[in-house]
Amino acid sequence: xxxxxxxxxxxxxxxxxxxxxxxxxxxxxxxxxxxxxxxxxxxxxxxxxxxxxxxxxxxxxxxxxxxxxxxxxxxxxxxxxxxxxxxxxxxxxxxxxxxxxxxxxxxxxxxxxxxxxxxxxxxxxxxxxxxxxxxxxxxxxxxxxxxxxxxxxxxxxxxxxxxxxxxxxxxxxxxxxxxxxxxxxxxxxxxxxxxxxxxxxxxxxxxxxxxxxxxxxxxxxxxxxxxxxxxxxxxxxxxxxxxxxxxxxxxxxxxxxxxxxxxxxxxxxxxxxxxxxxxxxxxxxxxxxxxxxxxxxxxxxxxxxxxxxxxxxxxxxxxxxxxxxxxxxxxxxxxxxxxxxxxxxxxxxxxxxxxxxxxxxxxxxxxxxxxxxxxxxxxxxxxxxxxxxxxxxxxxxxxxxxxxxxxxxxxxxxxxxxxxxxxxxxxxxxxxxxx
Amino acid sequence: xxxxxxxxxxxxxxxxxxxxxxxxxxxxxxxxxxxxxxxxxxxxxxxxxxxxxxxxxxxxxxxxxx
Numbered sequence: 060x061x062x063x064x065x066x067x068x069x070x071x072x073x074x075x076x077x078x079x080x081x082x083x084x085x086x087x088x089x090x091x092x093x094x095x096x097x098x099x100x101x102x103x104x105x106x107x108x109x110x111x112x113x114x115x116x117x118x119x120x121x122x123x124x125x126x127x128x129x130x131x132x133x134x135x136x137x138x139x140x141x142x143x144x145x146x147x148x149x150x151x152x153x154x155x156x157x158x159x160x161x162x163x164x165x166x167x168x169x170x171x172x173x174x175x176x177x178x179x180x181x182x183x184x185x186x187x188x189x190x191x192x193x194x195x196x197x198x199x200x201x202x203x204x205x206x207x208x209x210x211x212x213x214x215x216x217x218x219x220x221x222x223x224x225x226x227x228x229x230x231x232x233x234x235x236x237x238x239x240x241x242x243x244x245x246x247x248x249x250x251x252x253x254x255x256x257x258x259x260x261x262x263x264x265x266x267x268x269x270x271x272x273x274x275x276x277x278x279x280x281x282x283x284x285x286x287x288x289x290x291x292x293x294x295x296x297x298x299x300x301x302x303x304x305x306x307x308x309x310x311x312x313x314x315x316x317x318x319x320x321x322x323x324x325x326x327x328x329x330x331x332x333x334x335x336x337x338x339x340x341x342x343x344x345x346x347x348x349x350x351x352x353x354x355x356x357x358x359x360x361x362x363x364x365x366x367x368x369x370x371x372x373x374x375x376x377x378x379x380x381x382x383x384x385x386x387x388x389x390x391x392x393x394x395x396x397x398x399x400x401x402x403x404x405x406x407x408x409x410x411x412x413x414x415x416x417x418x419x420x421x422x423x424x425x426x427x428x429x430x431x432x433x434x435x436x437x438x439x440x441x442x443x444x445x446x447x448x449x450x451x452x453x454x455x456x457x458x459x460x461x462x463x464x465x466x467x468x469x470x471x472x473x474x475x476x477x478x479x480x481x482x483x484x485x486x487x488x489x490x491x492x493x494x
Numbered sequence: 495x496x497x498x499x500x501x502x503x504x505x506x507x508x509x510x511x512x513x514x515x516x517x518x519x520x521x522x523x524x525x526x527x528x529x530x531x532x533x534x535x536x537x538x539x540x541x542x543x544x545x546x547x548x549x550x551x552x553x554x555x556x557x558x559x560x
Contacts, residue, residue, distance in 0.1 A: 247502045396503035397527035435523040441504045 079287065079295055080311035082271050083167050087199050090206035093170035099212060100174040101277050102181055107136060109182040113273060115281035117293040122150060122229070122266030123337070123365040125292075125353060128273065131263055134253040136183040138261035145185040146257045148238065149176045151267040152193040152222045152229035155335045156387075156483050157367045160297035161267050162194070163309045168271060169203035173217065175270025178277050180215055183263055188215050190267075191234050193222045224483060226336075226391035230442050231264045244393045245442035266365075268297050287313040292352045298366035303327060305479055314363075315352045322370040330371045330458050332480070334364030336384050337447025340377070340454040343370075360450070369480060376473035378462045380480050381455035382407070382414035387482050388448045399445040402429055402436035406452055416469045423463070430456065496534035497557040499543060503527075505554035512555050516546040534560075 088096070103109050114129035139145035149172060153161040165172060173190075180188050190200070196219050207213045220238055222228040228243035235256050237243040256262025265273075272294060276284045285293040292314045300308045300321055312321055322331055325343040332340055333349075339361035341349065349355050353362050371377055389407035392399045409426040412418045429436055430452040436445045456463070465472055499519060501512075508526040518539055519531040535543045535557065547555045 247504045397506060397508050397525060398503065398523065401523075401525035401527070435529060439503060439527070439529070441502070 079313060081275060081295055082164060082171065082268070082297065082311055083309070087167050088170065089199075090170055090203060090210070090212075093168070093203075097171070097174075097274075097278060100177055100274065102178070102214070103277075104181075106182060106184045109178060109273075109277055110136065112276060112281055113182075116276045116284040117281070117291075118269065118272055118276060118284065119292065120266055121268040121272065121296055121365065123155075123335075125362070128265065128269060131253055131265070132179065132182055134251075135185075135261045135263040138254050139184050142259075142261055144187070144260045145183045146187045146189070146260045146262040147176060147180045147183060147185040148189045148191055148234060148257075148262060148264045149173075149217075149267050149270055150191050150229055150231075150234055150264050152191050152234065152243075153365070154193055154222075154224070154226045154229040155337075155365060155367060156226075157299060157301070157307075157335050157369070157481050158365050159299045159307050160309045160366060164268055164271060164297060165192075166197055166199045169200045170207070171271040171274050172267045173203055173207060173213070174277075175265075175267075175272075175274035176217065177213055177215070178274060179263060179265060179270065183261075185263070186215055187257075187260075188217045189238055189257075190217050190219045191222055191229075191238065192219065193224045193228055195221060226388065227393055227442065227444055230444075232442065234264055235262060244395065245444075247441040289315040289352050289354065291354060296351070296363065296366050298351070298368055301367075301369035301480070303370055303372040307481070312351055315350050315355075318349050318351060318368070319347060321351065322368055325370075327373050328370045329373045329375075330377055332367070332369040332371065333361045335367030336388060336451060336480075337443070338362070338364050338367065339450060340381070340458040342458045360454070371479060372475075374474040375479050376414070376462060376471050376476070377455065377459040378410075378414045378466060379471070379473065379476070380478070381452065381459065382410040383478060383482065384480055385410050385448065385452055385455075388444070388451070392444060393442075396440040396445070398436050398439035402445060403448055406430060406436070406448070410452060410455070413463050413466060416466060416471075418467060426452070426456065497540075497543075497559050498532060498534050499530045499547075500556050500558045501528055501530055502554045502556070505552050507552045507554075509551050511549050511551060512546040515549055516542050519543065520546065528555075 110132045118128045119125040151161050222237050222243045230245045232246040233243045252262045288294040295311050295313050297311050325347050328343050330340050386407045389403035392403045394400045406429050409422045412422045430449045437449045512528050513520040513522045520528045
């Protein structure tokens, strides 16, 4: 199992001068330390006031989709005026097994996340707040809630709900399904949850890291937030980085940081995985000049996602790694939509055959048809699971093409056959695993 | 008012009635699930589209105005 290391400012002086890390203290901060550092949450006592600041800051969601936060806030606030009630949800169900940043953030700075939750509740006029986690809440978060309650700091109570540790459990509609007492399965939209969410109320679901950034913007303003990052993608983001040693390092990085600074110069590395298991393989050194922002990554069809970055060492078989992850992703399909239910297991089986020795010619043709540009899987599910999986597979086929030819001749170039990318220990197999 | 066909992929169980009634806008993938033409339904197919919607055994097909 990997260990998570909080790695502050390993980029050296430049990163420290930029005021990073903003979110992660070196050790868990209780309420006293939090208040000494930041003071109490700066309520605006006026709904909507914070939304203008968030818009000016350019904050985008840090759960993976990078959706502009102010637009969600404004949509929920507006719908709330019509419907008379709204709900806010802090989403800490970091379902992607390779991502460890939200868990670490909640351990080290739970009060920052909870400040953000209270401030968004005020901004959208919510009287109901939830914290959604894919594990039993740790002592830091429970202590933070108790300390805040004892001092009367929170305006509304926070209900914790535990989700199953499934890949799709953190998907927005799955979150609402679970909070409503059902299984953590995605549902078909519309209506959007910002219009009709939990119990029919307009609902704001924000990733916990997003809420922590929001709590700081509320204090220090949009200009402070924009002091790092790029003009179109301001601020910093938490990343979970796997260097060739295979250990997970959580590190806060300015958006726009060269991938090289985060992943090393590429020596002894054959490919980078950017954006996690719904992400994209990038060949090294061809993409060694890329930076951690969607403008740069988008040129290769990649996106920063929730900040999972991995450097696959030369001695590993990328094809085998991709096949393992794809098998996991196929098993994580909710099995609700035909194209995903039928497509993903076939894609996974075909990739496993390629990762073996001497595949049938038809297998590669099938795989290209299922995952290529004109594929019949992408965009046809209720959620984006088939899309993300196909993106991952398509990039693997492109980047590891030479390895596919080698395997066809019965040769694997790996010197180390052990698994590199982390997967949860037991593969889910049962219906009730969703609840 | 331009309308487009939309399938709820969770509801859909791949009966294939839509493709039978409206082959101009619906084809089936290799597993029998509908692939819908995303363009607005042309007026000449309006009646067939409505028939396909009401004939769907899973009530998964809809016309939405965009």
